[in-house]
Amino acid sequence: MSRAVIAGRMLDAPAPGKTDLEEAALLIDQSGTIIERAGRGTPQFDMLLRSPDVRKLDARSLLIPGLVDLHIHAPQWPQIGTALDLPLERWLGEYTFPLEARYEDIAFAEAVYDDLVPALLAQGTTTALYFTTIHEDASLALARSCLKYGQRGFVGLVAMDNAALCPETYRHASPEAAIDATRRFIEAVRKLPGNETGLVQPVITPRFIPACSDALLRGLGELARETGVRVQTHASESDWEHECVRTRFGCTDVEALDTFGLLRQHTVLAHAGFTNADDRERIRKRQSAIAHCPISNAFFAGAVLPVRHLIDEGTACGLGTDISGGYSPSIFENARQAVIAARMLTSGVNPDTAPGKRGSPGLEIDFAEAFWLATRGGAEALGVPTGLLRPGMKLDALELRMDIGMSFPEGPDCAANAVQKIVCHAGLHSVTRVWVDGKIVDVHGRGKQP
Amino acid sequence: MSRAVIAGRMLDAPAPGKTDLEEAALLIDQSGTIIERAGRGTPQFDMLLRSPDVRKLDARSLLIPGLVDLHIHAPQWPQIGTALDLPLERWLGEYTFPLEARYEDIAFAEAVYDDLVPALLAQGTTTALYFTTIHEDASLALARSCLKYGQRGFVGLVAMDNAALCPETYRHASPEAAIDATRRFIEAVRKLPGNETGLVQPVITPRFIPACSDALLRGLGELARETGVRVQTHASESDWEHECVRTRFGCTDVEALDTFGLLRQHTVLAHAGFTNADDRERIRKRQSAIAHCPISNAFFAGAVLPVRHLIDEGTACGLGTDISGGYSPSIFENARQAVIAARMLTSGVNPDTAPGKRGSPGLEIDFAEAFWLATRGGAEALGVPTGLLRPGMKLDALELRMDIGMSFPEGPDCAANAVQKIVCHAGLHSVTRVWVDGKIVDVHGRGKQP
Numbered sequence: 001m002s003r004a005v006i007a008g009r010m011l012d013a014p015a016p017g018k019t020d021l022e023e024a025a026l027l028i029d030q031s032g033t034i035i036e037r038a039g040r041g042t043p044q045f046d047m048l049l050r051s052p053d054v055r056k057l058d059a060r061s062l063l064i065p066g067l068v069d070l071h072i073h074a075p076q077w078p079q080i081g082t083a084l085d086l087p088l089e090r091w092l093g094e095y096t097f098p099l100e101a102r103y104e105d106i107a108f109a110e111a112v113y114d115d116l117v118p119a120l121l122a123q124g125t126t127t128a129l130y131f132t133t134i135h136e137d138a139s140l141a142l143a144r145s146c147l148k149y150g151q152r153g154f155v156g157l158v159a160m161d162n163a164a165l166c167p168e169t170y171r172h173a174s175p176e177a178a179i180d181a182t183r184r185f186i187e188a189v190r191k192l193p194g195n196e197t198g199l200v201q202p203v204i205t206p207r208f209i210p211a212c213s214d215a216l217l218r219g220l221g222e223l224a225r226e227t228g229v230r231v232q233t234h235a236s237e238s239d240w241e242h243e244c245v246r247t248r249f250g251c252t253d254v255e256a257l258d259t260f261g262l263l264r265q266h267t268v269l270a271h272a273g274f275t276n277a278d279d280r281e282r283i284r285k286r287q288s289a290i291a292h293c294p295i296s297n298a299f300f301a302g303a304v305l306p307v308r309h310l311i312d313e314g315t316a317c318g319l320g321t322d323i324s325g326g327y328s329p330s331i332f333e334n335a336r337q338a339v340i341a342a343r344m345l346t347s348g349v350n351p352d353t354a355p356g357k358r359g360s361p362g363l364e365i366d367f368a369e370a371f372w373l374a375t376r377g378g379a380e381a382l383g384v385p386t387g388l389l390r391p392g393m394k395l396d397a398l399e400l401r402m403d404i405g406m407s408f409p410e411g412p413d414c415a416a417n418a419v420q421k422i423v424c425h426a427g428l429h430s431v432t433r434v435w436v437d438g439k440i441v442d443v444h445g446r447g448k449q450p
Numbered sequence: 451m452s453r454a455v456i457a458g459r460m461l462d463a464p465a466p467g468k469t470d471l472e473e474a475a476l477l478i479d480q481s482g483t484i485i486e487r488a489g490r491g492t493p494q495f496d497m498l499l500r501s502p503d504v505r506k507l508d509a510r511s512l513l514i515p516g517l518v519d520l521h522i523h524a525p526q527w528p529q530i531g532t533a534l535d536l537p538l539e540r541w542l543g544e545y546t547f548p549l550e551a552r553y554e555d556i557a558f559a560e561a562v563y564d565d566l567v568p569a570l571l572a573q574g575t576t577t578a579l580y581f582t583t584i585h586e587d588a589s590l591a592l593a594r595s596c597l598k599y600g601q602r603g604f605v606g607l608v609a610m611d612n613a614a615l616c617p618e619t620y621r622h623a624s625p626e627a628a629i630d631a632t633r634r635f636i637e638a639v640r641k642l643p644g645n646e647t648g649l650v651q652p653v654i655t656p657r658f659i660p661a662c663s664d665a666l667l668r669g670l671g672e673l674a675r676e677t678g679v680r681v682q683t684h685a686s687e688s689d690w691e692h693e694c695v696r697t698r699f700g701c702t703d704v705e706a707l708d709t710f711g712l713l714r715q716h717t718v719l720a721h722a723g724f725t726n727a728d729d730r731e732r733i734r735k736r737q738s739a740i741a742h743c744p745i746s747n748a749f750f751a752g753a754v755l756p757v758r759h760l761i762d763e764g765t766a767c768g769l770g771t772d773i774s775g776g777y778s779p780s781i782f783e784n785a786r787q788a789v790i791a792a793r794m795l796t797s798g799v800n801p802d803t804a805p806g807k808r809g810s811p812g813l814e815i816d817f818a819e820a821f822w823l824a825t826r827g828g829a830e831a832l833g834v835p836t837g838l839l840r841p842g843m844k845l846d847a848l849e850l851r852m853d854i855g856m857s858f859p860e861g862p863d864c865a866a867n868a869v870q871k872i873v874c875h876a877g878l879h880s881v882t883r884v885w886v887d888g889k890i891v892d893v894h895g896r897g898k899q900p
Contacts, residue, residue, distance in 0.1 A: 084817070360802075428877070
């Protein structure tokens with residue numbers, strides 16, 4: 001790949017609530033890194049526009065950073081939008097665990113993952129942090145699908161060994177078996193042909209504390225320290241789960257994970273709605289992060305994570321679809337829901353309660369903050385140099401065609417209005433081109449023209 | 451138009467929570483009425499399939515009833531997805547009233563409405579109940595756009611005369627002026643060329659009680675009785691609005707509207723989140739209905755309408771986008787949000803509140819109920835013979851192509867699973883063909899192939 005130039009309107013969010021909309025040109029080097037950015041009106045802009053490799057966006061389109069999905073269960077893709085009316089324990093026992101157990105069948109796994117990865121790219125998800133299953137071969141198949149379609153993938157072989165909670169047919173036989181499997185998986189992903197640049201990374205993935213023995217949690221913490229590999233797990237998702245950990249360890253999920261050495265730089269905790277201020281301080285201290293999954297939380301959490309506090313405190317946070325606990329593969333739709341959920345937390349929900357007692361004032365987030373969560377927030381959580389259209393970043397980006405509501409905002413408030421329009425209206429229909437690591441990715445068969 | 455046959459899988463919801471998925475054929479007569487339905491395996495099905503005019507859906511598509519938007523402000527289309535971070539009074543004063551005042555310019559109105567109507571049809575909205583502005587010519591332009599693109603439109607010239615609330619440049623000069631304008635508008639819509647079948651109907655539309663004088667409310671009630679024309683207004687939307695009416699009349703919005711003769715058969719009340727059980731009983735007694743607008747309510751209502759009660763009691767209800775108080779033109783997206791909002795009302799939102807005190811148990815609605823609200827519920831609210839794919843109904847329908855999550859549900863639970871998948875995932879990208887009143891409508895330029 002030679003050097004390339006992209007020119008047109010571009011919008012990114014350097015910080016929560018701060019958005020920047022400018023007509024500019026980006027120069028991308030052979031490694032997919034943005035090495036120069038020049039705004040319209042500068043001599044450098046005019047020079048870049050004369051490049052033979054320039055790609056100019058049309059007047060109704062704009063470039064934004066690619067979306068980061070910080071929490072997604074890849075094997076649950078076949079049942080997305082199914083059985084959400086069930087309570088969690090039936091949803092797990094009747095649908096989710098039996099489906100995940102099927103990934104012993106490598107052909108099944110390959111078919112699902114080869115459908116999922118391009119489907120997510122078509123939605124604009126350039127980076128995904130995946131849970132897979134306990135099956136090493138199937139999990140490697142997901143890593144290969146990421147490489148094949150060019151998605152930045154963080155792939156976690158699930159570790160779970162607690163016989164009290166996990167089905168006999170779907171769990172690791174012992175802590176050692178799970179730790180050994182994780183170690184083999186880390187090595188296998190690192191050695192995958194085509195993964196020389198490290199586009200796909202392994203992740204240490206205890207499913208959640210209730211599904212894991214102490215020995216497994218301790219062993220995975222040691223493995224993380226030894227290998228430097230990132231960690232992900234669920235934490236403080238629901239009243240039941242939170243209480244389960246409190247009963248077992250006499251502390252919160254976050255404290256327990258820290259004790260086991262699992263709270264590390266770029267550890268991503270899914271949900272975390274029932275964390276308290278001390279937990280969040282600990283998360284910041286360890287440079288860990290939270291994956292906010294607002295659609296899933298409406299079905300399985302029973303409360304809303306106060307993202308406002310996270311942003312104000314500087315606790316790292318991004319968005320997750322939580323497929324299939326969440327029904328939508330779209331981070332845009334989750335960004336909208338993050339704004340709505342925060343509004344509902346602020347105003348309260350019960351019309352029979354007096355207005356002054358109904359809600360928790362001051363916990364709104366705005367559309368620009370949701371956009372930051374969807375892009376740069378997720379990238380910072382994972383520690384990848386993406387999420388901004390700035391020199392030094394890898395080019396993970398989307399070309400969006402905005403065609404809802406007639407006009408694209410112009411004038412003094414146009415960056416704020418544009419980001420709101422994007423969060424409100426963007427989706428599968430508006431993502432017209434996708435770049436990961438500087439390359440246009442192939443999402444054909446999904447109605448895209450790469 | 452001659453008789454036509456459509457064959458393929460079809461799904462509709464005869465009652466809240468009851469869905470039916472079947473491979474069948476529909477025979478449509480020249481007036482657009484379904485005159486026969488035959489399920490696969492019957493001799494009649496085979497006979498209909500041999501018709502020269504048969505249109506067979508492909509294996510990944512299915513037919514569902516068209517969507518009904520029970521509450522939408524057509525003139526606010528240019529600002530959809532804008533300024534939702536503002537409080538209601540600034541949103542009205544700085545954005546909405548100035549925008550609506552621009553519809554004195556008929557060319558502006560025509561351009562907006564000619565963009566809006568096909569955009570809604572492309573989203574699957576075959577019937578819409580519109581608020582326009584106080585401008586008669588511009589409001590007629592919307593009626594003409596509905597006829598031009600073939601949408602079933604209920605168009606309400608807005609009446610508002612209260613100098614204390616409405617800007618001087620954007621209100622009727624007197625109650626009489628508003629009543630006379632409404633009377634002229636009713637006659638003009640009924641006489642519109644091309645409206646011989648009554649596809650587009652006028653609606654008496656006091657904006658909401660605070661914007662109207664007593665004389666105006668009384669006069670519009672009399673006009674409704676005299677002409678038999680439907681009524682729409684906002685009711686009990688927010689704490690402020692609800693208290694405003696209580697202070698002025700010493701009663702609820704619903705009681706006041708009833709006193710003025712505005713609570714009639716097929717009167718549609720937008721929002722109504724702060725109605726009580728007595729209000730709802732009165733709504734049922736008058737055969738009126740509620741337009742639930744869950745996305746808008748997250749921004750401007752400050753509470754969630756308990757739709758569970760409405761369904762259980764038999765209070766008529768459908769869904770509204772409330773553009774641009776709601777950011778989405780999609781009734782599918784509002785149906786999803788109706789499920790989520792009811793979940794959040796049930797579970798509560800504040801993680802710091804004890805689980806037993808957090809929510810209002812038992813107020814969930816399921817996806818099949820949301821589908822019913824989006825289709826048959828809206829049609830029943832308006833009293834139009836649509837919303838089901840059954841003999842005697844007019845054919846208002848969508849061909850959906852379901853391509854999220856790999857597989858379309860099969861097996862014993864397939865109707866329940868299919869309706870959930872549709873509510874979760876359908877959108878602009880999945881609506882491949884639209885019929886209104888038995889005719890395929892033209893939504894070209896929106897990526898459709900009519």
